[in-house]
Amino acid sequence: xxxxxQPRLIYSKVQRISLSEAERDLLPFFEALDKxxxxxxxxxxxxxxxxxxxxxxxELGRIESSRSSRVIDALLDTxx
Numbered sequence: 001x002x003x004x005x006q007p008r009l010i011y012s013k014v015q016r017i018s019l020s021e022a023e024r025d026l027l028p029f030f031e032a033l034d035k036x037x038x039x040x041x042x043x044x045x046x047x048x049x050x051x052x053x054x055x056x057x058x059e060l061g062r063i064e065s066s067r068s069s070r071v072i073d074a075l076l077d078t079x080x
Contacts, residue, residue, distance in 0.1 A: 019027055029048070033041050049056075 017030065019030065033044060036044060
């Protein structure tokens with residue numbers, strides 16, 4: 001363990017990633033990540049996430065609107 005105060009974690013999550021043929025272009029990135037020590041791997045992932053955050057927000061918005069649509073449909077069905 002490193003000496004000194006440890007940073008306070010505000011979020012911790014483990015995600016499993018599976019690539020299909022459609023994501024084959026990402027395979028070299030994930031293979032390179034596997035070779036890095038944990039600290040550098042996290043830094044590389046955070047950099048990739050920050051770089052693609054804008055593109056991902058569009059997808060997140062689509063998911064939320066889909067969920068909202070299902071909730072509204074369920075509510076309307078309740079009153080029919």
